[in-house]
Amino acid sequence: MSEAYESLMKGLNEALAFARGEKTVAVVHHVAVPELDVAAIRASTGLSQSAFARSIGVAKGTLLNWEQGRRRPTGPAQVLLAMIARRPSLVRELLR
Incomplete structure (x- = not known):
């Protein structure tokens, strides 16, 4: 072998x-994954739900489910949201 x-x-x-x-x-x-307040993260960017969903590449329905606690972001979406939480201007910078 x-x-x-x-x-x-x-x-x-x-x-x-x-x-x-x-x-x-x-x-x-053991990796501690922080709880994310998706609505607060989006609000910190100043974007509407539709604009924010488009900017991170998810359907608006997915974003609504996250914001209302019916589902939780996982994998790359969770990492991206954690980055945006630390630096809300990141979304606008990348959209320029």
Whole structure:
């Protein structure tokens, strides 16, 4: 077997052992994801819901769901919103 195959198998076996609750040598990283107030973030930009949704590349309905708490942004959207929360002018700068 190749070295790459052996490495993959070792990693998969460690993942399975970890999932079963067994003690492993795997390093576990816990990432704290902050709660985002999407309505407040949008308001800080001064943009309407439609304009803000267009500026970040999501449907207005998606933005409404986030703002009303029916859904939560995940992945790249969450990162982008966190960046905008720290620097609201970012949206206008990028739209120029």
